[in-house]
Amino acid sequence: MSVIIAPSVLSADFGNLQRDCEMINQSEAGWYHVDVMDGVFVPNISFGFPVMNVLKKHATKTLDVHLMIVDPDRYIQRFSEAGAEVLTVHYEACTHLHRSLTEIRKHGMKAGVALNPHTPISSLNDIISDCDLVLVMSVSPGFGGQAFIENTYRKVAELKELILKNNAKTLIEVDGGVSEQNARGLAHAGADVLVAGNAVFATPNPLATIAALQKTANS
């Protein structure tokens, strides 16, 4: 399977969201990455359902929603109704992770778990088969445009081993500071999905940057 590039809507121009959606629709990106922050789990507030509604209306690709919120169980149904196809909750925000993942799947979505940079891969030893996706945070969540944490390569390789050992079909997603400099190394370590915010939207030609990321990741 080729590596999927998922531009992060957090870095889009919200005054021109429809235009940016059209750019992503035309691009080689596979998914939209949608960062929802509550100002409690992370020190930032991003957006919620009004923006989800715009995305649902204009996006022609998978909506991959990353919930950086406490007690995410409260909103599983709402995100399913809002068009999320992949719904990722944080390991650190779920007391009953198995229950949360089961609920997400029950609502017809792929169930993802995100790990903060300090959370070891081994935390997933007993739940990996129930994860459709694991999102490895390569920055501390909360903001776009932060520097990539190099330890991520090791974590991705360790996660890949855990998935293979369990005969699981879990996808590996890497989120934070992804660029043309690290995309190839991450793909070789085992990443299936690469999120890119700043690397895409801070360039003069986002369409060409997505193509370049896609090419590097798959080389």
Ligand code: DX5
């Ligand atoms: C960070 C978010 C990321 C962010 C990535 O908390 O989860 O998805 O948008 O942005 P860049 O690629 O700029 O690090």
Ligand code: ZN
């Ligand atoms: Zn994210």
